[in-house]
Amino acid sequence: MTALGVVKLGVGSLVLAVMVAPALTVRAQSQPDRSKPPSLGPTPQLKLPAIQKRTLSNGVPVWLVEQREVPLVRVTLLLKSGGSDDPSGKFGLASLTAAMLDEGAGARSALEIADEIEFLGADLTTSSLFDASAVRLGVPVARLGPALAVMADVALRPTFPDAELERVRQERLTDLIQARDDAASVAPMAFARLLFGPTHRYGTGAIGTAATLKAFTTADLKAFHAAAFQPGNATLIAVGDITADSVVPQLEKHFGSWRAGSTAARHAAVPNASQPAQRQITIVDMPGAEQSQVRIGWVGVARSTQDYFTLQVLNTILGGSFTSRLNQNLREEHGYSYGASSRFDMRLSAGPFFAGAGVQTDKTAESIREFFNELTAIGKPVAADELTKAKNYVAFGFPSNFETIGDLSAQLEQLIVYGLPDTYYADYVRNLQAVTADAVLKASATYIQPQKFLVVVVGDGKVIEPGIRALNLGMVRTISIQEALGE
Amino acid sequence: MRRRILLVVFALLTVPLSAQSPAPLQVPYRQFTLANGLNVILHRDTSIPVVAVNMWYYVGSANEKPGRTGFAHLFEHLMFEGSKHVPEGQFDILLEGSGGDNNGSTSNDRTNYIIDVPSNALELALFLESDRMGYLLDTMSPQRVDGQRDVVKNERRQSYENRPYGMASIEMDKLLWPPTHPYSWPTIGYMEDLTAASYEDVVEFFKKYYAPNNASLVIAGDIDFDRTRALVEKWFGEIPRGSVVEPVAPPAAILTSVKKKTLTDKVALPRVYLAWLTPRFYAPGDSALDVASSVLAGGKNSRLYKRLVYDMQIAQDVSAFQQSGALGSQFQIVATARSGHTAAELQKVIDEELDRLRRDGPEPREVQRAINQMEASFYQRMERVGSFGGKADQLNAYKFAGGGPDYFAEDLARYTSLSPADIQSAAVQWLPADRRVELVVEPEEKR
Numbered sequence: 016m017t018a019l020g021v022v023k024l025g026v027g028s029l030v031l032a033v034m035v036a037p038a039l040t041v042r043a044q045s046q047p048d049r050s051k052p053p054s055l056g057p058t059p060q061l062k063l064p065a066i067q068k069r070t071l072s073n074g075v076p077v078w079l080v081e082q083r084e085v086p087l088v089r090v091t092l093l094l095k096s097g098g099s100d101d102p103s104g105k106f107g108l109a110s111l112t113a114a115m116l117d118e119g120a121g122a123r124s125a126l127e128i129a130d131e132i133e134f135l136g137a138d139l140t141t142s143s144l145f146d147a148s149a150v151r152l153g154v155p156v157a158r159l160g161p162a163l164a165v166m167a168d169v170a171l172r173p174t175f176p177d178a179e180l181e182r183v184r185q186e187r188l189t190d191l192i193q194a195r196d197d198a199a200s201v202a203p204m205a206f207a208r209l210l211f212g213p214t215h216r217y218g219t220g221a222i223g224t225a226a227t228l229k230a231f232t233t234a235d236l237k238a239f240h241a242a243a244f245q246p247g248n249a250t251l252i253a254v255g256d257i258t259a260d261s262v263v264p265q266l267e268k269h270f271g272s273w274r275a276g277s278t279a280a281r282h283a284a285v286p287n288a289s290q291p292a293q294r295q296i297t298i299v300d301m302p303g304a305e306q307s308q309v310r311i312g313w314v315g316v317a318r319s320t321q322d323y324f325t326l327q328v329l330n331t332i333l334g335g336s337f338t339s340r341l342n343q344n345l346r347e348e349h350g351y352s353y354g355a356s357s358r359f360d361m362r363l364s365a366g367p368f369f370a371g372a373g374v375q376t377d378k379t380a381e382s383i384r385e386f387f388n389e390l391t392a393i394g395k396p397v398a399a400d401e402l403t404k405a406k407n408y409v410a411f412g413f414p415s416n417f418e419t420i421g422d423l424s425a426q427l428e429q430l431i432v433y434g435l436p437d438t439y440y441a442d443y444v445r446n447l448q449a450v451t452a453d454a455v456l457k458a459s460a461t462y463i464q465p466q467k468f469l470v471v472v473v474g475d476g477k478v479i480e481p482g483i484r485a486l487n488l489g490m491v492r493t494i495s496i497q498e499a500l501g502e
Numbered sequence: 503m504r505r506r507i508l509l510v511v512f513a514l515l516t517v518p519l520s521a522q523s524p525a526p527l528q529v530p531y532r533q534f535t536l537a538n539g540l541n542v543i544l545h546r547d548t549s550i551p552v553v554a555v556n557m558w559y560y561v562g563s564a565n566e567k568p569g570r571t572g573f574a575h576l577f578e579h580l581m582f583e584g585s586k587h588v589p590e591g592q593f594d595i596l597l598e599g600s601g602g603d604n605n606g607s608t609s610n611d612r613t614n615y616i617i618d619v620p621s622n623a624l625e626l627a628l629f630l631e632s633d634r635m636g637y638l639l640d641t642m643s644p645q646r647v648d649g650q651r652d653v654v655k656n657e658r659r660q661s662y663e664n665r666p667y668g669m670a671s672i673e674m675d676k677l678l679w680p681p682t683h684p685y686s687w688p689t690i691g692y693m694e695d696l697t698a699a700s701y702e703d704v705v706e707f708f709k710k711y712y713a714p715n716n717a718s719l720v721i722a723g724d725i726d727f728d729r730t731r732a733l734v735e736k737w738f739g740e741i742p743r744g745s746v747v748e749p750v751a752p753p754a755a756i757l758t759s760v761k762k763k764t765l766t767d768k769v770a771l772p773r774v775y776l777a778w779l780t781p782r783f784y785a786p787g788d789s790a791l792d793v794a795s796s797v798l799a800g801g802k803n804s805r806l807y808k809r810l811v812y813d814m815q816i817a818q819d820v821s822a823f824q825q826s827g828a829l830g831s832q833f834q835i836v837a838t839a840r841s842g843h844t845a846a847e848l849q850k851v852i853d854e855e856l857d858r859l860r861r862d863g864p865e866p867r868e869v870q871r872a873i874n875q876m877e878a879s880f881y882q883r884m885e886r887v888g889s890f891g892g893k894a895d896q897l898n899a900y901k902f903a904g905g906g907p908d909y910f911a912e913d914l915a916r917y918t919s920l921s922p923a924d925i926q927s928a929a930v931q932w933l934p935a936d937r938r939v940e941l942v943v944e945p946e947e948k949r
Contacts, residue, residue: 047736049587049637052596053629056622059551059724084549085881126812129802134871136878155878182815189771189818189840196666196769303768305663306656338594347591350652353660373660404599411601411620414550419885 061414063440064423067259071271073246077263078431080254080423088156088255088262089420090163091149092170092270093428095250096243098145098221099285099363106216107223111187111231112239113143116150118179121168125179128165137162141169144221146363147432148243153421156256160265167269170244175236187228195496198301198473199373202308205299205499206471210314210367213501216285217366225502241276248280252427254420285364288314291467294489299499300476307379307474311386312369313467318361318433324446325454326359326462331405332455333357333393333463334370338404340389341370349385351378359462363433368462376475380482383470387488390465395456402452410444471499527880527910529893532727538743539715542734543897543907545722547887553723554888555617555627557635558898560718561711562611563691564684564750564829572654572691573699575608577707579650581615582606586637590646593630600626607890610685611828612902614895618888621724625733632737635717639708644701651696658690666769667943677761677939678777678832683752685829713744718901722894723887752829755779757937764942771818773838774845775941776852780833780932783826784903789916790928791824791833796872797864797925798822798835798855803871805855806835814851816843828903833933845942856933863926876917880910 069077098109117139118125132139137154139162150170154162194200204220211218222228251270253262290313316326327335334341334357345355352372360366370390374382416422430439472479476493484491531545563574582604584590597604602619617627662668672688679686719738721730757779781787799806799822810817820837837848886892900909 046740047629049629049633052588052592053625055600055626059621061551085884087878087881087885126803126808130867130871133801133803133875134867136874138878153878153882155881182812185815185840186818192770192841193666193818193838198664199660301768305659336598338591338598343591346653347649350649351656353653353657373656373664375656375659404595407601408598409601411623412603413601414552414620415603415618415888418550418552418887419882421885 069263071267073271073273075246075249075251075270077251077266078427079259082254082420083256086156086256088159088257089424090152091252091424093250093431094148094243094248096248097143097147099216105227106219107227108235108239109143109148110221112236113141113148114183115175115236116141116169116173119174119176121172131165135162163265163269171273175233180233184228187222188225191225198304198308201496202310202473206310208501209297210469211288215288242278242280245275245280246273247275250431252424254423287365290314291469294466294468296470296488296491298476298480298493299473300493300495301473302475304475306373306375307472307479308373310369310371310471311468312367314365315359315368317365322458325450325458327409328405328450329455329458330357330359331409332397332401336408344385344389345372345382351375351382376478379474379479380486384486387465390463393463394459397452397455406448410447413444527914529908529910531907536739538741540738541718543720544727544730546725548724551621551724553619553621553624553725554892554894555631556720556894556898557615557631558718558902559613559712560716561613562609563689564610569695571687571695574613575689576654576699578606578608578613579654581634583646584641585633586640587633608689610689628733628737636741639705642704647701647704655696667767667773670775670943673765674775674777674941677763679755680753683755684750714741715743716747718898720894720897755830760938762940764944766946767943769945771838772845773943774848776835777939778833778933780831782830787928787932788826790920790924793872793920794925794929795822795824797868809851810837816840817848859929863922866922869922869925873917880914
């Protein structure tokens, strides 16, 4: 921060000197030099907030960041178990268990929990994705104590009432029905299903299927909770207008007497899926659709990859920013879409890589052709200025990921779930800037092989199929939403 | 994609706040006006080395003329396509190369542009923002208009035609407002009007509305006041003042009866929409209706959620909101039926609860719960400087609404001062059973 201050003072003085007269009489001022963009000053340094680490008496690690901007605090209980730990045949159990935590806990009913949290001006969410589950509390710091009491009940002492389970079950079954109305929801579900298959965990959404949802019992939820919600599997995160010394005793009071259960924490990495043998095109029929939702890709890479920074840069160039090739092509050059993008969904095991967009129905085939043009072109060397732009976009934009207490909590969660080193963020910009054109080229060859990509198009089959067939990309079939989602 | 979002209104600042706040809710600022009329507001926040450059032009879809609906938003798209000293594509390339992000949005009442950059790129952001204010037409062409016309049509397809229940909001505005009222047409525009928009329209619109005296610029973040002021003078000072923009003069909007309509859509479940015309933003009744929406549909214990979703389980979801605008507001209740249940069943229960609210008013705890949630969210809105809804955007929003940029505490007081009786009388006055729109979306026959 000191360096930044000095720099700004220098530049500011210079400008002020030049501008004194014009500032007084605007009409008379000379025109600024617009012949080239102003140059950037020296890059400001983000002062990374210090992470303090403590431990509760039962061994639960506590990670704290003091951020005094507003009188709010966020406390997260993070468990290193999620949907990836769902037993075979019980996909959706982690997600349903998390959803049920605040439907009755300790001596409180679902309605009492909601009333108390809202009255405190707090928010309390319970959720589970593939790699972790979490209970997250946000509250004005003056009311942290009573909110923590509710949070601890929700996390540690859920009662899973039968009536609430039935209600939430029906809610989720209805969610699945409603998802089928929306091409933008069907497309990622169908893509995952077709890529990973029905037995791999990543082939089914976090909430599971209608069949698994209908079968879950209270006993299932209790068993998952007992296995996942254990001190040895947990980390507490507190970020906000706090000091470690003031907040740790409160956390100790509510979480310190929590003891390990009799079962070992469930924590198994799912196997990496095999890649498709050849390119296949599946049209998921949605008669009358005004746009086609396109997803193209294959199995990507796990978060632990050594190529992480290279892939960040590669994807920024391909489809990870507004000026990325896919968006420029599909949106700015051709106007086929409101926006096109790509991403590597990195999890503990390899999640999907995909490029995608919603494209107008009568340009579906043309759009798919342009997708493949870009997916092929990324296999050639990237120009130096394009590489620099992408690296600078990610590296110089890095400070924005640390602005709010929610941002900071999310960053700490990443470190914990993926076992990243404490120096990860301090080294981030340097690691990113070290990515070379050669590394991007090698990564493209490894991770972007369009001749093997699955293509899923959710759209009006009758209208779009002839054009897609004429592209001659590979086998084309049209199936129903039911077939695509496996039920 | 994230860019160029169309914000269809949204209560400028309806979001929330409150309970014995520990810290003062204050955003200190400096404000000045350039000789050409550009209003400038500076706010310093050095928590991270980022600067938000936030420009509001006082033009939205309410300023459009018949036959050219959607034009304000289409124009917004063109603002990113280059200007005299910024070749096409360079606006984004230069900003991304600096580590910055940018976006824009259009509502009925205004258009805003956002550039968030590392603090060392402030001058670059001002160069770009000023060049499109001063020199947009120098390189404008019919081809550019055509290009963004296609993009916007796809934005409309993605957000309306191809989205479940997507056409309901367009239909609702048509039913709710008189046909000559500018809120009766969609900010995204009708397809045929998007087709008709021309290069000549762009020239006329720019000259009429995109002048410094019709805009307000907030620069917030890790800045030095004196240097920033000098930079603003340098880059914006030369842009000539435009003519005065006459305020929109809408016809009176009053519902005198119940208007009903049923649409069909490619959806599995019926949905009912009830809507009323309500007081404009910051007018008496506006904040009480925000709290009423929370009493009705905010959280598990809210009246409609508890009955429809929690107890009876005949609805999948229910929401209620006061959508506040400069020329007027609307209050909506929206509920989706569970399989096997009908919109009429939902509406019957909604009416029972509205009757009860009008008759007995809310309990003190219900009101306090809503106000406490509001207060907390006022503080959450203090956390981010840039982006939509960050401090820079809020300073401009309050300035636009007329209360002065740092209106945060006063705005919060609009809520903390409310009593249960205020909520009850707002419900009686503004949510009558016999003057409203009832719109139902039914599943198409064959699915």
